[in-house]
Amino acid sequence: MSDEMKPVEGLEQRLHRRRLEYDAMTIPEPDTQQAVQAGIRKATSQRKSRLRWMMSSVSAAAIILIFTGCIRVSPAFASFVEQLPGMDGIVSLIRQDKGLMMAIDQSLLQKVGITDEHDGTSVTIEGVITDESRMVIFYTMKGIQNPKNLMYDIKLLDKNGEDLPVGFSYSYPNPTSDEDIYENMINVSFTESSPPQDLTVVFKEQKETDANEWRITFPVDQSLTKGMKRVIPVNQTLVVDGQQIYVNQATLYPTRLVLDMTYDPKNTQKIFGIDDLQLVDEQGRIWTTNEASLPENGMSVFFESMYFSTPKKLTLHASGIRAVDKDKLHLQIDSESGEIEGGPENLKFLKKEIKGKDMILHFNITDAENANSGLSFTNIKDRKGKSFEVSQLGWSPSIAEASVTIKNGASAQGALDMELFSYPVLSPSPFSVDIPVNP
Template sequence: MSDEIKPIEDLEQRLHRRKLEYDALSIPEAATQQAVQAGIRKATRQRKSRLRWMMSSVSAAAIILIFTGCIRVSPAFASFVEQLPGMDSIVSLIRQDKGLMMAIDQSLLQKVGITDEHNGTSVTIEGVITDESRMVIFYTMKGIQNPKNLMYDIKLLDKDGKDLPVGFSYSYPNPTSDEDIYENMINVSFTESLPPQELTVVFKEGKEADANEWRITFPVDHSLTQGMKRVIPVNETLVVDGQQINVNQATLYPTRLVLDMTYDPKNTKKIFGIGDLQLVDEQGRVWTTKEASLPEDGMSAFFESMYFSIPKKLTLHASGIRAVDKDKLHIQIDPTSGKIEGGPQNLKFLKKEIKGKDMILHFNITDSENANSGLSFTNIKDNKGKAFEIKGVSWYPSDAEASITIENGATAQGALDMELFSYPVLSQSPFTVDIPVNP
């Protein structure tokens, strides 16, 4: 056995043990709740606003459980793990992104290794991989004083100290085999801007003004993926559940494929999303999507990249659309009497709850059991015309129930007028579209 192969097999054994640990986890139902930051309610109108989804470490484990597959590790990927010591416990999560794995195999990882330390706790940006569309930042934390409280707020700043105009998501730090080291990654999406030449990542502990804060500034090397972009025209129009959808083009980057679609403005329904999107190649391999950008007139779906493994044939599959008649988008709720006017027939108001200064509204949506998208609203006003913002959204798939937290909603007077921003009910109208990757 060669010296090169043995470290790879050792890594495979560690990954296999980690997979067995996750397989044995009992994931509580609460871990499937979606925690949506306040910015999401305006995402379609303020595309430059930062959209941050945060999940507990258990939720991250739940994501890992979604995917299965044989564990094989290339020498390049083994080298990647060696470069980022202590990060093997999230390798299983990284490995489920075939495009990211292939990009790493192509030596597109930029090693950073810069640390900031305060009061015995340090944060290290270990490495980054980026192209014109996406950036993944790998980090570790050491010496966490209170492992039970891993609530860290993360900011991304440009060279002038201003918030980077991007969307990004992250999970709370996960423990590693070393009890003193935690780690995870930050997933950044560039929709209207290019990656910065210099980036500062800020970690803040809790919400207190005097909370500990860690700042790491590092240059971003764009040369590794410069010019790596391929535009694939599609230009297909289809009708789904009576609504017209235009599949315009796919743009292929090393870290992901972006599929752009627009909706006909003459549609009678507002489309909130498309269900179970996936790309399937001629070998039956599935290239999944986990994210989407939702502008007002369509969507951009982000898939695993096949940049370094172009298939002979690629087909888009979907199970249907989430849509509501445009004349049922506005609803009025009297939180006190429970009366609801407008909206879809299967939307039921259950109760209100006052928690401090906030108001929590509870709903039931029939025919939405186990939906992977929840309920949300925008343009919320009381009968005095006072505007309110959504502070948080929770979705309980198995019960088909949702709760909406309205910031400072305890002061709202009379009935609330609001507009649907997201709706989980999926029409069963599957469709397929061929993507001409080899015209």
Template sequence: MDDMHKVEASLVPPGDIRIPEQAESYIRAGIAEGRTRRRRDRRLRAIARLAAYGAAAFLVLLIGLIGAIRLSPVLASGLSHIPLLQQLVEKVRADRSIQLAAQHDYVQHTSARAELDGIELTIDGIIADEWRVVLFYTVRFDETKYVDAQLGGFEFYDAQEERLTLDKRLPLIGRRTEAVWPPGADLMREGSTIQGKSEYRFHTPQRLPARIKLKAGMSAEPVQLGRSIPLLGEWIVELPVDQDKFYGERAVLPIEQTVTVGGQRIHFRQATLYPTVVQLDFEYDSANEKQIFGIDDWRLLDDTGQEWAQVKMDRFAPEYVSDEQTIYFESMYFETPRALTLSASRIRALEKQQRQISVDLTDKTLLRSPTDRLRLDAVDIVTSRFWPDAYELTFTMDKPDLPNNNAERPIILWPDRDAAGNRILWSGGQSGTHDGISRFVMKTKDTNLVSPLTFTIVDYGYDKIVEPFEVAIPLEGIGDR
């Protein structure tokens, strides 16, 4: 019996009560609408099930892709055009030097561990050369004692020393701890297990000793406490360092080229390929009329058009401004391209005769300055119950014409001497930017100064030399490693 007959049977009227003729058309329309709704509901439920299955499959695929991306630059390149995965791919392959090192087995695998108070620290691997050290680690904590745990950073020691005193620490800079997995993906943590990597960079090139000790602190959130606290004690891990693996032959590429940009000569000396960085040495000609403070837009491209990113490294320099310069890039040590081209176009420079400014403390004015975009807003005497009286000088600067590395301070001043030849000692300063105006406040040690004061400009973000130039880096005799 079809749906209409069922309705008719259920609606047989008692006696001779008649049903209006149009009722049949209404009923048939209602049945048709009901069928449509049932089909639509079935489709929606099917779509919901497919969405749930798809989400689960996507999570599995995503986890697999992350591992594959790390191992396959080709796969990473293929996926990078997909909007949802592009950011993830970029985070995973952010450090090409470390990625290439891992792909070419430039990793020392270890299982050195230390356990204390329910938390275990394991060093899983290490990558090192003369400039950088990368540690891969795992932290596991007792879930009956802690809700969470976090590594506080590493300190390096020579394991040959019997005592771990501060003066035995290796002179490392920075203690940046980064997750192995991209932030927000929740893939660095599985229950009570956390994986991560810590990177350290040297001030000057040096080698780790044959055996080292790593000392780490921890913080954790105890069960029922509701907040994280620093833990007492130290996690000390001792491990060997594979000298043969990490400190082999380095590729030195002589450049010996000179370019002239805006009338200023720059001599490019050589590039040195380390496993984790490329070190490029050059110098500004001492006979230049202008002092070059820096170049803003370095680019290093290979023959395929791939760009190797600049790596920020802090180095000790004998002077604040030096003609001898070094820059660093991601390393192609393990996959040497057929050609490398270094290029730039924006140079921060100023005539050497204009590098000094003078401040009159009495009239509170600038007696000499290379630009009217630098202003002296105030000269105040600051008093204190605990410290000697001091001068506080407030400078303001307009926004530079072009982007500058020192966005907060287009001009950086260094205290020089007063009118009597005494060196100006200063106790600190602060800077900030508001509505395109930079503000710099500097305070002297005391008021025992003879006006006027002289300051030297050590960086200048106005009136840049804008002129593109290129330098070809010879690669003859350097093959794939």
């Protein structure tokens, strides 16, 4: 065996041990179902939303369990892991993203290795990979006394200390083979801005008093992926359930492919999304997505990148659209009587709950069992014209029940006037479209 392959073999052995550890874990089903929560912060003037997903270590462990079934890694990727101590377990999370794996194989990872420590607990930004569309930040935590109780918020700041105008997601840290080191990554999306030259990542404990804060600042090396962007014109029109969808273009970056689509403003329905989107190449390889940006009249879908394995042909597949007639988007809810005026016929109000300053509305949506998206509202006003925002969403697909938390909603006066922002019912109309890619 060559020396080059020894790190690979060692990494695979460690990952195999990690899989055995997770196989032995008991993951309670209710905990897994309730582990993911979404909080929406809506910029009222721009009618756009930022979504942050936070998963417990239990759900993260479940994800690791899924993707450690068959571990084969390249020497380049093994070298990446060896350079970042304690990060071997993150391979199982990255492995689901073929494009990110290939980008790291191409030596596009920037090693950072900067640490901040407080009260015996340290946070280290190990490395970052970025292009014009996406950034992935790898970090580790060390010296955590009680990881089950460690809840923290993350902020991303520019050189002036201002919040970056980006969407990002993160999970709570996962254990590594070293019992004192925990790890994870932050996934950043640049939809309205470009990567910063200098970035500060702030971790802050969710405690009312004596909350620790870890702050790490580092320069972002944009030269590693400079000029690595390719625009692929598509310019095709689809008609789904009588609604026109324009597939405009695909933009290929090292970390992902962005497919831009717009909806005909003359459509009779408001399209909230397209389900089960995937790209399939001429070899039958599937390039998946689990993220999308939703502008007012369309969507940008983020797929795994095939930048370093460009296919000759791609076909876009989907199972149908989620849409509601435009004349049923606005509704009024009297939370005392439970009466709804307007809105879709299958939207049923269940109950109102007051929790502190917030109001939680519970709904049932018939014919929406097992839908993979939930219910939300925008432009919420009470009888006196006071505006409110949604702060948290809940969705139970097995029973098609949704909860919508309205921030400071306990002070609302009278019936609430609101507009649908997302709706889960799928119209099962499968379709596909070819996307030509030059070799």
